Amino acid sequence: xxxxxxxxxxxxxxxxxxxxxxxxxxxxxxxxxxxxxxxxxxxxxxxxxxxxxxxxxxxxxxxxxxxxxxxxxxxxxxxxxxxxxxxxxxxxxxxxxxxxxxxxxxxxxxxxxxxxxxxxxxxxxxxxxxxxxxxxxxxxxxxxxxxxxxxxxxxxxxxxxxxxxxxxxxxxxxxxxxxxxxxxxxxxxxxxxxxxxxxxxxxxxxxxxxxxxxxxxxxxxxxxxxxxxxxxxxxxxxxxxxxxxxxxxxxxxxxxxxxxxxxxxxxxxxxxxxxxxxxxxxxxxxxxxxxxxxxxxxxxxxxxxxxxxxxxxxxxxxxxxxxxxxxxxxxxxxxxxxxxxxxxxxxxxxxxxxxxxxxxxxxxxxxxxxxxxxxxxxxxxxxxxxxxxxxxxxxxxxxxxxxxxxxxxxxxxxxxxxxxxxxxxxxxxxxxxxxxxxxxxxxxxxxxxxxxxxxxxxxxxxxxxxxxxxxxxxxxxxxxxxxxxxxxxxxxxxxxxxxxxxxxxxxxxxxxxxxx
Amino acid sequence: xxxxxxxxxxxxxxxxxxxxxxxxxxxxxxxxxxxxxxxxxxxxxxxxxxxxxxxxxxxxxxxxxxxxxxxxxxxxxxxxxxxxxxxxxxxxxxxxxxxxxxxxxxxxxxxxxxxxxxxxxxxxxxxxxxxxxxxxxxxxxxxxxxxxxxxxxxx
Numbered sequence: 232x233x234x235x236x237x238x239x240x241x242x243x244x245x246x247x248x249x250x251x252x253x254x255x256x257x258x259x260x261x262x263x264x265x266x267x268x269x270x271x272x273x274x275x276x277x278x279x280x281x282x283x284x285x286x287x288x289x290x291x292x293x294x295x296x297x298x299x300x301x302x303x304x305x306x307x308x309x310x311x312x313x314x315x316x317x318x319x320x321x322x323x324x325x326x327x328x329x330x331x332x333x334x335x336x337x338x339x340x341x342x343x344x345x346x347x348x349x350x351x352x353x354x355x356x357x358x359x360x361x362x363x364x365x366x367x368x369x370x371x372x373x374x375x376x377x378x379x380x381x382x383x384x385x386x387x388x389x390x391x392x393x394x395x396x397x398x399x400x401x402x403x404x405x406x407x408x409x410x411x412x413x414x415x416x417x418x419x420x421x422x423x424x425x426x427x428x429x430x431x432x433x434x435x436x437x438x439x440x441x442x443x444x445x446x447x448x449x450x451x452x453x454x455x456x457x458x459x460x461x462x463x464x465x466x467x468x469x470x471x472x473x474x475x476x477x478x479x480x481x482x483x484x485x486x487x488x489x490x491x492x493x494x495x496x497x498x499x500x501x502x503x504x505x506x507x508x509x510x511x512x513x514x515x516x517x518x519x520x521x522x523x524x525x526x527x528x529x530x531x532x533x534x535x536x537x538x539x540x541x542x543x544x545x546x547x548x549x550x551x552x553x554x555x556x557x558x559x560x561x562x563x564x565x566x567x568x569x570x571x572x573x574x575x576x577x578x579x580x581x582x583x584x585x586x587x588x589x590x591x592x593x594x595x596x597x598x599x600x601x602x603x604x605x606x607x608x609x610x611x612x613x614x615x616x617x618x619x620x621x622x623x624x625x626x627x628x629x630x631x632x633x634x635x636x637x638x639x640x641x642x643x644x645x646x647x648x649x650x651x652x653x654x655x656x657x658x659x660x661x662x663x664x665x666x667x668x669x670x671x672x673x674x675x676x677x678x679x680x681x682x683x684x685x686x687x688x689x690x691x692x693x694x695x696x697x698x699x700x701x702x703x704x705x706x707x708x709x710x711x712x713x714x715x716x717x718x719x720x721x722x723x724x725x726x727x728x729x730x731x732x733x734x735x736x737x738x739x740x741x742x743x744x745x746x747x
Numbered sequence: 748x749x750x751x752x753x754x755x756x757x758x759x760x761x762x763x764x765x766x767x768x769x770x771x772x773x774x775x776x777x778x779x780x781x782x783x784x785x786x787x788x789x790x791x792x793x794x795x796x797x798x799x800x801x802x803x804x805x806x807x808x809x810x811x812x813x814x815x816x817x818x819x820x821x822x823x824x825x826x827x828x829x830x831x832x833x834x835x836x837x838x839x840x841x842x843x844x845x846x847x848x849x850x851x852x853x854x855x856x857x858x859x860x861x862x863x864x865x866x867x868x869x870x871x872x873x874x875x876x877x878x879x880x881x882x883x884x885x886x887x888x889x890x891x892x893x894x895x896x897x898x899x900x901x902x
Contacts, residue, residue, distance in 0.1 A: 235840055262864070263860040421757050
């Protein structure tokens with residue numbers, strides 16, 4: 232028998248994912264071996280420490296990358312390059328922030344905190360695998376590790392019907408999209424003879440495909456699979472329900488980690504393997520990006536539930552990040568990566584605030600319950616307003632620079648109509664953010680309940696905002712120190728890098744340059 | 748040409764896709780055309796229970812332990828999927844393969860540990876029911892089960 236040659240493995244490339252994965256397995260072992268429930272402090276601290284560990288290793292990787300350039304390992308299945316290190320750093324930060332946000336939330340809603348942290352760490356390690364994967368099968372592996380843990384996380388609030396509904400929808404549609412993705416892998420394998428992205432790219436650049444049906448169908452199916460994960464229109468239907476149903480810290484985590492993992496894999500697959508076919512798939516993604524920005528923005532305006540509004544706004548953001556995939560230039564990649572990092576931070580911060588404002592049972596997410604918030608809780612209202620304005624693209628925040636980066640890259644590539652329309656959509660979505668601000672600041676305190684006998688049904692639709700059930704201020708949730716710390720970090724990052732953007736912009740630019 | 752060959756190989760897949768779509772759409776069209784248009788009756792809307800008219804509401808809550816057992820089964824099922832090919836080539840893989848498979852097995856085992864610690868294998872009476880009981884004897888268990896069946900019959 233032929234001896235099997237074991238491929239050389241660089242554990243340094245895999246270190247961040249190993250830290251998160253092994254850490255979560257150890258946490259799982261500890262949680263199951265202890266007689267009592269693992270104290271919340273222990274699981275949160277473990278999660279934060281693991282996130283910090285992964286972050287430190289990722290920074291070492293960055294240093295190595297700058298000095299020695301990119302490299303691949305495990306027979307070319309995993310790479311250490313700008314994209315992978317970027318994902319490692321972003322996801323590690325998201326893990327730390329989410330752990331801090333979740334600490335108080337889990338205790339308040341009496342969830343099993345170890346379970347949450349185990350699943351979040353596993354999910355994050357899946358995102359890291361997606362970020363470093365240079366083989367479609369490994370991309371799929373990462374995608375599933377990321378998604379399956381997320382399905383469970385969404386269902387964590389199992390006493391809440393919406394949580395169960397969201398989880399089931401996410402699971403069914405996610406499973407379906409995974410199947411589509413695998414079919415895409417099969418067809419592109421049939422067309423190019425490899426699942427390795429580099430080999431596919433080499434094959435496609437060296438050969439002209441005479442009958443490209445198989446290849447194009449494969450690329451299309453892969454694009455559909457990715458578009459589902461990043462919630463691009465028309466594959467976005469699950470997003471509002473899942474974002475609304477999921478426990479709020481999970482929503483923030485999802486908005487950050489699932490998007491980062493999905494987008495970076497999307498970028499890598501289409502750049503490394505299919506860049507030669509750009510003329511065929513670019514019009515499709517062009518349309519998808521346009522629809523995503525517009526439907527996200529217009530639907531966000533129509534929402535009464537703030538969580539749903541932010542779900543649609545995340546669709547709008549996904550459209551902007553997609554611009555970087557459409558143009559497929561280094562500037563576009565830099566723009567998309569920068570956008571992903573800054574959006575992750577803003578999303579986690581915003582959803583952390585929503586988790587606090589959701590009340591004791593995380594259910595009060597209606598816009599009406601935000602009335603007069605500026606008077607009742609000025610600090611919380613100001614933080615939320617600032618983060619929402621940053622998401623809208625206010626100057627001196629990272630949100631502005633993020634939008635500027637992708638639009639600039641789009642214009643530089645000559646897609647001026649697309650850039651203009653995307654900017655129009657940004658203006659539309661700003662209405663949705665400003666509306667929340669107006670409700671918090673420009674309305675007076677919660678009005679007394681309607682007691683003149685007229686029921687809600689008698690009122691005109693437009694006056695719905697003014698009449699509310701009295702918000703019981705008694706179960707107002709204070710901002711716990713850990714949550715406050717996380718929100719503070721998010722605000723600081725959003726404003727510091729908005730005013731002094733040099734370091735972060737350089738990081739994204741270099742990461743885009745160092746693509747293997 | 749590789750493409751030529753690849754297209755030929757995948758032609759059945761494409762055909763199956765077309766046939767699948769046709770079958771599904773034709774089924775809908777056919778049932779729409781052929782089905783008698785009569786208003787639904789109470790009997791038609793009732794859940795089908797082997798043709799017998801149900802005389803009471805179907806139980807809404809039931810223990811989900813079987814699902815947990817199914818999950819444990821799947822975990823080990825997947826472990827075997829990887830163990831089997833490993834067993835075939837483990838001599839060629841030397842220590843590396845052994846370490847890899849041991850790592851894999853440990854991970855799987857921790858997952859089982861977590862399931863067991865969460866009560867996936869506790870088949871005794873539910874904890875809530877035993878709370879008030881001084882000790883679980885054969886008497887108490889039998890009484891509880893018979894009480895449960897009698898209430899079920901009454902309902």
